[in-house]
Amino acid sequence: MIEDLVDRLRLLRTPGIGPVTFRQLIARFGTPGAALAAVPDLAQRGGGKAPALRTRADAEREITRVEKLGAKFLVLGQGLYPRLLSELEDAPPLLIARGNLNLLDRQAVAIVGARNASAAACRFARGLAHDLGQNDLVVVSGLARGIDSAAHDGSVSTGTVAVIAGGIDIFYPPENEERQKMLYERGVVVAEMPAGTEPRARHFPYRNRIIAGMSSGTVVVEAAPRSGSLITARLAAEAGREVMAVPGSPLDPRAQGCNQLIRDGATLVQNAADVVEAIRPFASQVRSTPSHYEMAAEPMNGEDALGVVEELLGPSPVPVDEIIRLSAVPSGAVQMALLELDLAGRLDRHAGGKVSLRPA
Amino acid sequence: MIEDLVDRLRLLRTPGIGPVTFRQLIARFGTPGAALAAVPDLAQRGGGKAPALRTRADAEREITRVEKLGAKFLVLGQGLYPRLLSELEDAPPLLIARGNLNLLDRQAVAIVGARNASAAACRFARGLAHDLGQNDLVVVSGLARGIDSAAHDGSVSTGTVAVIAGGIDIFYPPENEERQKMLYERGVVVAEMPAGTEPRARHFPYRNRIIAGMSSGTVVVEAAPRSGSLITARLAAEAGREVMAVPGSPLDPRAQGCNQLIRDGATLVQNAADVVEAIRPFASQVRSTPSHYEMAAEPMNGEDALGVVEELLGPSPVPVDEIIRLSAVPSGAVQMALLELDLAGRLDRHAGGKVSLRPA
Numbered sequence: 001m002i003e004d005l006v007d008r009l010r011l012l013r014t015p016g017i018g019p020v021t022f023r024q025l026i027a028r029f030g031t032p033g034a035a036l037a038a039v040p041d042l043a044q045r046g047g048g049k050a051p052a053l054r055t056r057a058d059a060e061r062e063i064t065r066v067e068k069l070g071a072k073f074l075v076l077g078q079g080l081y082p083r084l085l086s087e088l089e090d091a092p093p094l095l096i097a098r099g100n101l102n103l104l105d106r107q108a109v110a111i112v113g114a115r116n117a118s119a120a121a122c123r124f125a126r127g128l129a130h131d132l133g134q135n136d137l138v139v140v141s142g143l144a145r146g147i148d149s150a151a152h153d154g155s156v157s158t159g160t161v162a163v164i165a166g167g168i169d170i171f172y173p174p175e176n177e178e179r180q181k182m183l184y185e186r187g188v189v190v191a192e193m194p195a196g197t198e199p200r201a202r203h204f205p206y207r208n209r210i211i212a213g214m215s216s217g218t219v220v221v222e223a224a225p226r227s228g229s230l231i232t233a234r235l236a237a238e239a240g241r242e243v244m245a246v247p248g249s250p251l252d253p254r255a256q257g258c259n260q261l262i263r264d265g266a267t268l269v270q271n272a273a274d275v276v277e278a279i280r281p282f283a284s285q286v287r288s289t290p291s292h293y294e295m296a297a298e299p300m301n302g303e304d305a306l307g308v309v310e311e312l313l314g315p316s317p318v319p320v321d322e323i324i325r326l327s328a329v330p331s332g333a334v335q336m337a338l339l340e341l342d343l344a345g346r347l348d349r350h351a352g353g354k355v356s357l358r359p360a
Numbered sequence: 361m362i363e364d365l366v367d368r369l370r371l372l373r374t375p376g377i378g379p380v381t382f383r384q385l386i387a388r389f390g391t392p393g394a395a396l397a398a399v400p401d402l403a404q405r406g407g408g409k410a411p412a413l414r415t416r417a418d419a420e421r422e423i424t425r426v427e428k429l430g431a432k433f434l435v436l437g438q439g440l441y442p443r444l445l446s447e448l449e450d451a452p453p454l455l456i457a458r459g460n461l462n463l464l465d466r467q468a469v470a471i472v473g474a475r476n477a478s479a480a481a482c483r484f485a486r487g488l489a490h491d492l493g494q495n496d497l498v499v500v501s502g503l504a505r506g507i508d509s510a511a512h513d514g515s516v517s518t519g520t521v522a523v524i525a526g527g528i529d530i531f532y533p534p535e536n537e538e539r540q541k542m543l544y545e546r547g548v549v550v551a552e553m554p555a556g557t558e559p560r561a562r563h564f565p566y567r568n569r570i571i572a573g574m575s576s577g578t579v580v581v582e583a584a585p586r587s588g589s590l591i592t593a594r595l596a597a598e599a600g601r602e603v604m605a606v607p608g609s610p611l612d613p614r615a616q617g618c619n620q621l622i623r624d625g626a627t628l629v630q631n632a633a634d635v636v637e638a639i640r641p642f643a644s645q646v647r648s649t650p651s652h653y654e655m656a657a658e659p660m661n662g663e664d665a666l667g668v669v670e671e672l673l674g675p676s677p678v679p680v681d682e683i684i685r686l687s688a689v690p691s692g693a694v695q696m697a698l699l700e701l702d703l704a705g706r707l708d709r710h711a712g713g714k715v716s717l718r719p720a
Contacts (some may be wrong), residue, residue: 013540120611247607250482250515250630259607268622270610 002063005073007032010060012093013194014039016051019090020349021342023076024335026093039343040277043305048344065195070184071098071168080104084282089353091213092206093191097166099155099188105161106285108138109275110211110236111145112229113221118254121222122146124246126154128219131272137279140215142207143176143183146230147221152183160187161214165207166199167191201314208232216243219275220266223257230257233266241277241342244269244324305329309337310357313347317354362423367392367434369419372453373554374399379450380709381702383436384695386453399703405666405696410702419648425555431458440464442574443640445480447712448599450521451573452552452566459548463519465570467643468498469635470571470596470662471588473507476616479580482506485605486514488579491632497639501573502567503536503543507581507589512543520547521574525567526559527551551697568592576642577602577633578628583617590617593626602638604629643651665689671719673707677714 011032012022017039019085025035040050063197066073074081082104085091109132111125127152131137134149134219139155141148143162152160162183164172168191171177192206193199198205209232212218215305218236220243223229235242243266248255262268267278312318320338324331341347348356371392372382376533378600379597381513385395400410428432434441434455442464445451457464467566468694471485488541489499489511500509503522512520522543524532528551531537545547559567568591572578582602583589597603603626608615622628627638668687672678680698684691698715708716 119580120609124609124611234465246610247615247622247628248486249480249608249615250606251484252609255607255609256630259628262607262622262628263634268607268619268628270616270619274623277591 004271005063005075006031006056006059007036008075008094008168010054010056011036011039013054013058013062014051016343016345018349019093021274021339023091024092024339028339032193040338042340043343043345045178046340046342046344046346047098047347051343053346060336062194063175066096066168068286069169071096071103071195073250074101074104075270082108083134084108084216085214088209088213090209092210095190095210096190096195097188097190098168098184100159100186102186103138103161103188104190105278106136106138108158108161108215109279110140110215110218110232111147112141112218112232113151113223114227114254115146115148116145117150117222118252120180121246121248121254123142124186125150125221128221128246128275129154129160130158130274132275135276137276140211142211142232143172143189143316145176146175147177149176150178152187153360155200156182156186159321161190162187163207163210164191164199165191165203167193167197169195172199204228205231205235209235212236212239212241213239214242216279217244217275219244219246219269220258220261222248222254223261224254225257225260227257230261230274233261241268242282244275244278245265246270265313304343305333306337306340309334313341313355313357314323315359316348317348317356318342320353320355323355364392365418365423365435366419367396368435368454369416369422370416371396371399373414373418374411374518375649376674376703377704378709379453382453383449383451384699388699389697391680398562403705406700406702406704406706408701408706411703411705419576422554426456426528429458429529429555431456432461433554434461434464438647444468444576444599445570445574448568448569449571452570454551455552456555456569457548457550458544460519460546461548463498463521463548464550465572466496466498466519467639468494468500468521468575469639470575470578470592471507471511471570471581472501472502472578472592473511473583474502474587474589474617475508477508477510477582478612479505480616481606481608482510485510485581488581488606488635489520490518490633491515492635495632495636497636500571502571503532503540503549505533505536505646507696509536509539510554512539512602514540516546521550522547522565523550523570524559525551525553525563527553527555527557529555530558532559535596537716542642555704564588567592569595573599575601576639576701577604578690579604579606579629580618580621581606582608582614583621584614585617585620590621593621602627604635604638607632612670615641632712666694666697666700670693670701673715673717675716675719680713680715683715687711 029035043050076093080101125147135154138159139160141151212235220229233243245258245261245266324334389395403410436453440461485507493515498519500521501511572595593603605618605621605626686696
């Protein structure tokens with residue numbers, strides 16, 4: 001088992017291997033070890049240099065560091081890894097969590113919103129989080145200032161999950177250090193990035209997909225137009241989860257984002273009862289259906305589809321489905337060819353399952 | 361023409377003849393005069409006493425009074441009678457209006473809301489009314505305190521219609537006397553009840569159906585749960601018009617009605633642009649399609665269906681459509697039988713086109 005984790009870490013921390021590629025390698029080769037062994041050949045067939053695989057020593061060092069921090073690894077599709085999160089195509093192959101891991105096994109609702117929210121909105125978020133806790137729901141948020149902090153505070157006694165953008169041991173924002181330490185003890189803190197990683201702007205959308213992905217629904221409380229909270233809401237919608245927003249007066253500029261979300265189809269919620277009603281359809285899904293990840297991989301065809309697939313690709317992103325249709329090659333073989341191009345550093349993956357050939 | 365109006369008034373002011381019965385009498389007999397002549401016989405066939413028809417002198421007195429007040433009668437389906445209002449099954453057969461009657465010929469939006477609205481909401485309603493006026497829309501409201509008054513004030517220079525529950529010459533609420541006088545001059549005031557009628561509680565829902573019925577859509581600004589504004593919204597929805605609501609914080613109890621409306625499917629609006637977008641589909645309907653009223657009446661069958669229909673009726677309301685289906689009698693003859701029972705004081709008409717036999 002530890003051997004399996006070492007191999008997973010070596011594969012995942014290898015530059016150029018993201019969550020989607022990781023998932024496909026496992027689907028194709030069955031185990032992380034077999035995938036690791038295959039990567040150099042695949043990259044060569046794809047016409048590139050083999051990526052520099054992370055060493056066993058690197059992986060063992062990371063495992064030791066995480067253990068010393070009192071944190072645990074969670075493996076996609078196994079144990080307490082959040083079931084709903086595993087349904088995302090780009091679900092993190094590994095999470096690092098510190099605290100009460102059992103909280104990850106319960107139905108969850110995300111509460112997100114502005115860092116500079118009004119005092120009234122923060123009070124509202126705290127009360128909503130408290131009331132959701134009374135309804136046996138775990139509250140997920142991002143440990144940011146403002147709404148996020150209020151959501152954690154309101155649900156700390158019933159169950160709260162803080163997903164952070166940096167490493168499990170990095171306090172951000174600095175003024176939340178005490179709150180984060182408290183959540184190690186009384187909630188659970190979850191990170192995707194390796195320990196020691198300082199959070200950067202590009203990490204926050206990744207963090208947001210975890211918040212949205214592990215939750216039956218996402219409630220947005222006071223969000224500016226084009227804010228990170230609206231990205232979380234969009235990711236929740238893309239994952240087929242319930243998007244909810246708390247309305248506000250049009251005279252209040254801080255209500256614009258939420259009001260627009262409602263105009264765009266989000267459910268208007270005023271209290272915990274509204275949220276409970278909205279997410280009811282998800283209650284049975286938290287622990288019942290197998291995730292994509294656990295479903296058997298489609299049998300793949302060994303024949304060389306690479307040339308056909310490469311010819312169909314260009315610099316403009318096209319859906320993988322279209323490549324499969326146009327190539328008249330079995331989809332397993334197309335996926336294999338894409339994997340080879342990916343590992344050779346010649347493929348770009350885009351939102352919505354699109355791919356393009358990377359300009360030379 | 362004046363003769364026609366005299367007959368209409370005699371018919372309409374006869375006790376027991378409401379808007380639906382009035383419409384059916386005209387559809388059956390072609391002219392108000394012919395309908396008047398037929399009423400005694402119809403009532404007798406229905407098994408009741410003939411209603412006491414209003415006299416010619418009564419009608420002439422009312423016409424003189426309205427003329428002296430500087431007001432005009434508007435006849436359903438004719439002239440400047442509001443086109444969209446004429447589509448209601450229970451559209452008022454006559455309206456009395458004082459002011460700039462041409463405003464009734466333009467596309468209109470209703471703005472309604474709480475009498476005890478917050479200052480911020482009143483300011484919002486005034487601004488919204490102003491901005492809708494800038495978009496060539498007439499604003500309709502009910503000349504109540506609070507939101508209604510603000511809506512009129514914001515649109516007085518571009519076009520505003522005040523629909524009142526009492527007679528055209530009655531100032532209600534008393535503190536709006538100056539505003540009502542101003543609207544005689546700069547807008548238009550519309551009443552369904554005879555001049556001199558003091559408004560009573562039961563008149564307000566009738567007034568609300570006119571507000572909703574003459575408008576492409578109704579915007580609710582701050583309304584308490586179970587308030588008159590929500591009745592107007594429901595009437596607008598039943599008439600197939602756009603229902604819009606301005607959201608507010610769940611922390612503000614005055615926002616509950618509007619937030620609930622949005623949860624129930626009303627369009628969230630934050631400004632005039634949102635309203636203009638929502639009512640766009642109605643723009644072509646204001647002056648284009650013939651109303652039900654003007655469509656040729658279905659030919660009626662003279663044979664006596666009364667016994668059959670009477671047998672199918674009981675004290676529980678049933679849809680007229682069901683009576684037609686069960687009776688196997690032509691629908692015109694069923695309508696005729698219902699009309700006879702109605703004029704005999706033996707029929708009750710209910711919402712949704714249902715009827716029942718009045719308990720003896």
